[in-house]
Amino acid sequence: NAGVTQTPKFQVLKTGQSMTLQCAQDMNHNSMYWYRQDPGMGLRLIYYSASEGTTDKGEVPNGYNVSRLNKREFSLRLESAAPSQTSVYFCASGRSGTQETQYFGPGTRLLVL
Amino acid sequence: GNSVTQMEGPVTLSEEAFLTINCTYTATGYPSLFWYVQYPGEGLQLLLKATKADDKGSNKGFEATYRKETTSFHLEKGSVQVSDSAVYFCALSKAAGNKLTFGGGTRVLVKP
Numbered sequence: 001n002a003g004v005t006q007t008p009k010f011q012v013l014k015t016g017q018s019m020t021l022q023c024a025q026d027m028n029h030n031s032m033y034w035y036r037q038d039p040g041m042g043l044r045l046i047y048y049s050a051s052e053g054t055t056d057k058g059e060v061p062n063g064y065n066v067s068r069l070n071k072r073e074f075s076l077r078l079e080s081a082a083p084s085q086t087s088v089y090f091c092a093s094g095r096s097g098t099q100e101t102q103y104f105g106p107g108t109r110l111l112v113l
Numbered sequence: 114g115n116s117v118t119q120m121e122g123p124v125t126l127s128e129e130a131f132l133t134i135n136c137t138y139t140a141t142g143y144p145s146l147f148w149y150v151q152y153p154g155e156g157l158q159l160l161l162k163a164t165k166a167d168d169k170g171s172n173k174g175f176e177a178t179y180r181k182e183t184t185s186f187h188l189e190k191g192s193v194q195v196s197d198s199a200v201y202f203c204a205l206s207k208a209a210g211n212k213l214t215f216g217g218g219t220r221v222l223v224k225p
Contacts, residue, residue, distance in 0.1 A: 033212075040121075042216050043213070048212060058212065092157075096211065098207055098211050101159045101162065104156035106155060106156045
C-alpha cells in the first residue's frame with residue numbers, strides 16, 4: 001500500500017498563476033482533508049470531504065477550491081496564486097468518526113513569488 | 114471554538130533525558146486527543162491518542178494521559194534518543210467530519 005500520495009513535491013509559481021495539487025489514497029477511506037502548514041501555526045484545515053461527492057470548507061478556505069474526483073482522489077486548486085499562499089500543503093485521509101486516525105501524505109512545498 | 118495550546122520550542126535535550134511537552138485544549142464536551150509527530154522532510158504520523166477522560170495513550174516509549182479536569186494531554190518520554198528529534202503536534206477532534214484542530218507544534222532536538 002502506498003498510503004497517501006501527493007504530487008508535486010515542490011512547486012514555484014508566480015503571483016496570479018493557477019495550479020492543482022493532487023492527492024490520492026489507497027486505504028478505502030471515506031474522508032479526505034487538505035491542510036496547510038505555516039511556521040508556528042501548526043496545521044490549519046482548508047477543505048475536507050466526508051465522503052465521495054461532498055466537500056466542506058475548513059478554517060482557511062479563501063483562495064482555494066477542491067474536487068473530490070472519486071473515493072480515492074481529492075484535489076486542491078489555486079485559481080490565482082498569491083504570496084500569502086506560500087506554504088506546505090498536506091493531504092490526509094481517514095475513516096469517519098472523531099476517534100479515527102488521519103493518515104498524511106508527504107506534503108507539497110509551494111512557493112509563490 | 115476549539116483550540117489547542119502547546120509549549121513553544123525548540124526544546125533541546127541530551128540523549129537519555131526526560132522529555133515533557135505540555136498541551137492544553139479548549140473544547141466543549143469530550144473531544145478525542147492526539148499526538149502526531151513529523152520527522153524531518155516527512156508528513157505527520159500518529160504517535161498516540163486517547164478518546165475519553167483518564168485514558169492513557171502510549172507508543173514507542175511516549176505516554177500521554179487525557180486529563181479532563183485540567184483539559185490537558187501532556188506528552189512524556191522517560192529517556193529520549195537522537196531519533197526522537199522531530200516536531201510534535203497536539204491535536205483534538207470533536208466536530209462532525211473528524212476535523213482536527215492542531216496546536217502550533219513543538220520542535221524537539223536531541224543531541225548525542
